Amino acid sequence: xNAIFDAxxxxxxxxxxxxxxxxxxxxxxxxRTDLIDAxxxxxxxxxxxxxx
Amino acid sequence: xxxxxxxxxxxxxxxxxxxxxxxxxxxxxxKKATRFICIDDSGPDFLNGEKKMExxxxxxxxxxxxxxxxxxxxxxxxxxxxxxxxxRLVEPEQHLxxxxxxxxxxxxxxxxEPLHLVEDRAEGKPVVGFARFLxxxxxxxxxxxxxxxxxxxxxGKRIQYPGAPGPGGPAIVQTMIETDGGECQLDNFxxxxxxxxxxxxLLENKADVATLVFYNFEVLEARxxxxxxxxxxxxxxxxxxxxxxxxxxxxxxxxxxRDTIATFVDLLRQGxxxxxxxxxxxxxxxxxxxxxxxxxx
Numbered sequence: 001x002n003a004i005f006d007a008x009x010x011x012x013x014x015x016x017x018x019x020x021x022x023x024x025x026x027x028x029x030x031x032r033t034d035l036i037d038a039x040x041x042x043x044x045x046x047x048x049x050x051x052x
Numbered sequence: 053x054x055x056x057x058x059x060x061x062x063x064x065x066x067x068x069x070x071x072x073x074x075x076x077x078x079x080x081x082x083k084k085a086t087r088f089i090c091i092d093d094s095g096p097d098f099l100n101g102e103k104k105m106e107x108x109x110x111x112x113x114x115x116x117x118x119x120x121x122x123x124x125x126x127x128x129x130x131x132x133x134x135x136x137x138x139x140r141l142v143e144p145e146q147h148l149x150x151x152x153x154x155x156x157x158x159x160x161x162x163x164x165e166p167l168h169l170v171e172d173r174a175e176g177k178p179v180v181g182f183a184r185f186l187x188x189x190x191x192x193x194x195x196x197x198x199x200x201x202x203x204x205x206x207x208g209k210r211i212q213y214p215g216a217p218g219p220g221g222p223a224i225v226q227t228m229i230e231t232d233g234g235e236c237q238l239d240n241f242x243x244x245x246x247x248x249x250x251x252x253x254l255l256e257n258k259a260d261v262a263t264l265v266f267y268n269f270e271v272l273e274a275r276x277x278x279x280x281x282x283x284x285x286x287x288x289x290x291x292x293x294x295x296x297x298x299x300x301x302x303x304x305x306x307x308x309x310r311d312t313i314a315t316f317v318d319l320l321r322q323g324x325x326x327x328x329x330x331x332x333x334x335x336x337x338x339x340x341x342x343x344x345x346x347x348x349x
Contacts, residue, residue, distance in 0.1 A: 033223035036174035
């Protein structure tokens, strides 16, 4: 349990924001692999307004 | 010790966290509809001059585990209570349950992975993400004593993933195989659904590979159990890195309860800071302030 705990702590991020470009890349891959039918603008489902 | 969610629940419970922080009502309430408490989300008000707590129900993406510790720290140290927030954490019966609960208005916030947020939106579900709190390394796990040495060796293998037989697991593995110069057909894979328990699926020979695993949990778990486990990282083999945990909610909830959610995020951040700044190991702390020592026991 200690090893898992020790490996987990560094994974907690100081920055809670995410870049729209990240979601653009992710949704492009998901479209390419037929996981989704259409790509939506990241601003429709992700906001940094709460943490900025 | 690592047999699954009961072990983690017990470990955290023995530390005193569960009694004060968690609503572990899943076992006692067999019917899903009774697992969630109706929410009065009109915000805090006053009863006989006393401030009423504003209940905030947060759905976990998985069973309780160290990925959720910042919330437990914040609750244990009384920060949520001081802020007037009655935080409830609820484990899902299935990986994606929380999104459905949010859609029905029976849950306020939920933890998920970016992949599922995009999926949900593509299916027209009213959800919005607003804070990331964990980013680990992860991908597809395999055992070193198998015949898998590189991603293209996974062609035609049995894939364990919680959404099986859905398309997610094979899409991840196929991308890795092709990035490695191999070829495969999606219908050549055998989907395996062993719930949340990736490690068990490999160790019990139910599957050859498991996705999506987090290095900080399943890989170390398998090694702790005496097996030589390794993984192909998403980011190394052509798959966007979604080994991250984020919070989502309903867009209307975000609008209506913005101040409460902003306070929630502030306390989450405070919990993360506390973890980074108090890396005490078991038995080293002499402070009377609750520290990580208690959850190492």
